[in-house]
Amino acid sequence: MKTKVTKEEGQIIVAFTGRLDTPAAQEANPVINPLLDEADKTIILDCKEMSYISSSGLRIFLTLRKAAEDKGGKIIIQNINDDIRSVFMMTGFLNLFEIR
């Protein structure tokens, strides 16, 4: 699992690669936490290379979403595959996120 953060003008792109399972989510936390302060911006979570997500991964997304809500930022999730989409559906994430 790799988590790559790219900061552009006005937006931040976070690209996940591989399985975002529980240990991967723990690894990703130190990368994601600093972004909470920048939740006033648009943060794009790119899931193009992500094959799997556990509840820990979902928590990361939800944490970011709440921070953005607080700070007036925006979270966009893009390129999710069908498996992840079904997880999002089961967990109501499809309603909470802007997914494209």
Add this chain to the structure above:
Amino acid sequence: MNIHDITERAKKHVEKDIKRRSRWTGLLLIIAAVVILEAISHVQAYYAKDGIRQEAKAKAEGQLNAVRSGILNIVNQAESAVRNNVWLAQWCLQVPDSLANIPKLIVNNNPIIAGSTIAIVPNYYKKRPLYSPYTAITNGEIIETSLATPEYDYPSKEWFTKPIELDREYWSEPYIDTGGGEILMTTFSVPIKDNQGRIAAVLTADLDLEWLGTLVNGIKIYPGAFSTVVSRNGRLMVSPDSTLVMTTTINEYASSVKDSADLNALNRAMLNRESGNLPVTVNGIKNQVYYSPIDKTGWAMNIIIPEKEMFAGLRKLDNLIRMLQIIGLLLIVMIFRSIAKNQLKVKYISEKKEIMENELKIASDIQMSMIPKTFPPFPERKDIDLSAALFPAKEVSGDLYDFFIRDEKLFFCIGDVSGKGVPASLLMAVTRSLFRSICAHNDNPKNIVTSINNSMADINENNMFVTFICCVLDLNNGKMQYCNAGHNAPLLLTDKMHELPVDPNLPLGVMHGMNYTLQEVDLHYDDAVFLYTDGITEAENQNHELFGLQRLKNALSGRKPAQEHLDNVKKAVADFVKDAAQSDDLTMLFFHYLSHQGKVRKLHLNSDIQEIPKLSDFLSTVAEEKKLSQSVATSINIAIEEAVTNVIMYSGADSVDIETESNDNEIIYTVKDSGKPFDPTQTPDVDTNQSLDDRKIGGLGIHLFKKIMDSVTYKRLGDKNILTMIKKIG
């Protein structure tokens, strides 16, 4: 028991037995030999004696004939010398003075004639009443004298009276001539008749008989044999005892010995002019006497052969035969002893062999008991169909195989010790022990093989080695790691059949510190692995062709129960080699990795979130086995990961156990832990329709597995939380 003990035991046991038996057999054999040899000797003696008698008779008769013709030759000469002058004598009767020339003529012309006379019948001439001119040769000198002396008185002599009396030629009795030296003489006399037919004179020739003894005893047919010649009256003319010559007659001699019966019979026969053969015992000495008359002279001659002499040759022969018999007997005894010894040796060797074989059998039993040979080995497991077989070429084998399961891993190996027989089997036992002990705490084939190699290289003084291949299969995911040490490549049976790629590496025991390489292959359900030793591919038939890999592959075609595969290979090899002797051990192991259908799979994890990838591997193996779609597999993975993560993060347990069980309709996942009691089914459902502000960060995991799985139940058994999740499939 060591070899020395075996030797001693066999020796004692056999020696006693053989000694007892050989003593009696030997005695019987020798007695039989003596009886047979003795019988042969007697029959031989009988025929030999007969033969010797025949031979003696022939010899004696030959001798008699020779002597007789020798005598007759001389006698004839003497007779002729006289007869030839008969006409002259008749003619000279008219001229008496000329008569003296006739004896002179006879003596001069005939060297064998010692003397001659013409003796006129007394008073035939009126003027010369006695007239007998005599010519003799004495010491080479011719002397002419007259026999008409008063001392000699020739008209009274036998040589003169007998021919006149008988009116025919006459040979006188032999006599000792005293006139010209003591000479044995005989005289041939012929009556001379005048014109009127009256006997007027007797013409004689004296025959010196000195030659007679020489002639008679000239040829000795046996060393102790001797001859006698007797005159018409039985006087001895030739005798070994010279004092008897002319002084004794044979009858007188016979009366001088005690046992004269035989001698008398002989004398009678001889004096009767008979010829023949008589046994004569004189003075206790047995003789064979051959006798024959000598024509004209009235003499008889015999040859006396003492039986002792006659059979001297036979006795020599008999002695020789007896010596040969004794030598033969000794040889028989020696041969018998040597045979008995050999028998002893053979018996002893075979008995020793028997003991060795027994011990080898025990060694073989012990050896075979070291390798697992109960099949199927894991009857409770439906995911493993494994069978192995070892057919030793000798009593004990240098091959090995082994397998066992530890921590859901199947360890299996095969090996081939260089050489055969007991040394190889011992090294095989060592290898197997090392394999077991090292595998107890090691599941990396590279490390296992390296450790075995180092241990073995340290103790390998005989430079033996073992080709070996060790495989460790993770039964949860089909990942098989293996390490080869110089063994031939196993066959991997997937859709196709091919040799598992193996790094050659050095065999075990060759070099300490050798680096072995680890290899890996993923086994899928229904794949199979066939390990074997080169005894199979190198099995040779009578034409020295090898069984080879292709025949092996043919024998392994199709997917059958492991035991059936082994039977097929064994039969194919047997059909191929036919009557050729098995030259190498045949060892093989067939492992068929079966689907987990209906079987429990287990995973044990430490309570560490870093263990989660193992869970993913485990779950994907199950998914693969059940041929689940990627999305179903992923969602199940999420569900189980959530359940396990909960335990790891919150239960406080040291570890967590996951089991799966499946049938055609569902997969049952059970998560067990010994942590604090917690029933996730009792947690309230997450309301996914809540607004973002109302949503809680936590609780999603439990929500997910409840959502994903078709059934989630919890129970507390003892100190264990048991969460059972069922996913319907198919």
